[in-house]
Amino acid sequence: MTDAQQPPAAEDRRDFLKLAGAGAVAVAFLGAGAASAFARPAFPRMAVSTGVIMPDPSLCIGCLTCEVACSQVHLEAGMSGVPRIRIFDAKDVRLNPEIEKHYPGRGTFRQLDCLMCPDAPCLPVCPTGAVQVDPKTGARIIAESACIACGKCEAACPFPVMSESVATNQKPNGQRKRIIYDPAKNVYTKCDLCFWRAEGPACVERCPVNIRIRQGVVQSSVLCLDVKPADQAGFEKVRAIEA
Amino acid sequence: MRSVKYYAATSWGDAVATLAKYPLAKPLAGGSDLLGWIKDDLVGPKEPRWEILVDLRTIEGASGYRYSQGDGLRIGALTPLSTLETAKEIVENYPMLAKAFAAPASPNIRNVGTLGGNINQRPRCWYLRGPEFSCYKKGGDFCFAVTGMNQYHAILDGELCYIVHPSDTAPALLAFDAKAKIVGPRGEKTVPLSEYFIGPRVDVTRETILAHDELMTEIQVPAPQPGVKTAYFKATNRETYDFAIVNVASWLKIKDNLVEDSRIYLSGVAPTPYRATIVEQTIKGKRIDEALARQAADQQMVRARPMSDNAYKVDIAKALIRRALLEAN
Ligand SMILES: Cc1cc2nc3c(=O)[nH]c(=O)nc-3n(C[C@H](O)[C@H](O)[C@H](O)COP(=O)(O)OP(=O)(O)OC[C@H]3O[C@@H](n4cnc5c(N)ncnc54)[C@H](O)[C@@H]3O)c2cc1C
């Protein structure tokens, strides 16, 4: 683990805010440190997430296992079942030759998820403090119990998703950004790196291409979905992949 | 085959109570699907080894059908398919349904196989039916079809699990907007068949809304309407005795040669019977001809997401949709 991945130790925190309804989870600020592309002078820099879901679209076969696995584990944990990761049909993606060889004719896709911004704009705008930094993983998460569904975090998120007309799953849910509204629970929700799971994010664990890569059936030095440090470099890398 | 306990239910209430009491009890109809399942010992983290079979055939009044011009058709869930495919009232008033009831398997299987059993049968994915594969549907943690052999798997709506719905009768009943009567510990309810089937996203371990202790008692088909044209086509590898690669059931209400309303369902293509809503939208208010049928089928299948080995099913689905539309012309 690099320093950037390390969750902040309590004594490192210059400031510690207990926010309304935040319960055990609180936001940790590390003080205004190094400048970043998203430096926001009004807010001190928050602890970076230990992880961000790093997709490789060239390996994706659009099977939607990640979406459904995401829903399942969150439902089982008592949270909204809206998939936090979403797959979109993407004609511009060039497939990895290994995928063309093993799984021909499956189409080309993009996996879009939260980028775990180093200075997450979704966090400070929340009036109840529901958008938080998980102290263990550093993931930017939404505490559903504190969410009043005002939509400010969604509006603040700078990253749109592709049009739902090209969403691979044909069950539109009105998703526009990396934060998604769940009408069933009347809350907003987002990727939280499955922070409570010892196995880590369910999508990374269950992606069948990942499983075949780990088994050596598909030869690839990178995974279809991986967890990488969400420092500035990781953040820029996901942005570059998505561009 | 290992031994199991047999219980002859005396009433629907008795069957429900027995199921509610014993988590390892399973309803038995004709047994043509369930007994094979047990014989193959298909178990997994979420698929128990059933120990008690609760026979529904011994319930009085559970088999048989009634037809009236006002009420339409009511079919007891335990009615054998062979009874239905030749029933005069069905052949005369719902010829498309009679065709669908005659479509599954072989005459022998249709003699024992019931309508309720056909609608509630488990899917035929060859990994699911292999005891050595602990896949998602049995509560395992992998879908072998996604990266394995999948020539008979889903081309539409697959996610996590890529089964196709196996029932030949379901799409026909859905095209007629049939309803299912369900009994459970909290009493009876009637639900549209269109809300009966669930996909892997809702719960990968089952295919219907039924809970462990709920049973389908009856299928209700609305009375036939004037001006309605129907069609049913099933494509298989073998002439007979085979599950559908694709089947399509269409119900078109035509007025002044224009399509006023329609319901078009496919089976064998998706984890649940699949409603071809794009076809329905495309033909609404129009007169069906060769070009429109082609356009509607093509537009529907833009939605298809074939797997490595089953893109051929997309072309078959298009062809059957075209045929069903033109037959109604
Ligand atoms: C060789 C072969 C080929 C076949 N080909 C086809 C085909 O081409 N097309 C097709 O559609 N089908 C096909 N089938 C399936 C066949 O039609 C079904 O096996 C039959 O209809 C099931 O009816 P059953 O009464 O024997 O059900 P059972 O085997 O007794 O039960 C099937 C399942 O439904 C449940 N069940 C039964 N009744 C009820 C009820 N009333 N309420 C709730 N749950 C219930 C049981 O618990 C069980 O899980 C084939 C089967 C075989 C063996």
Ligand code: SF4
């Ligand atoms: S939800 Fe949007 S703003 Fe918030 S961390 Fe993720 S990508 Fe950044």
Ligand code: SF4
């Ligand atoms: S599980 Fe993997 S291959 Fe399947 S859609 Fe998700 S990222 Fe793509």
Ligand code: SF4
């Ligand atoms: S398609 Fe469904 S039933 Fe078949 S292996 Fe995959 S998860 Fe199991």
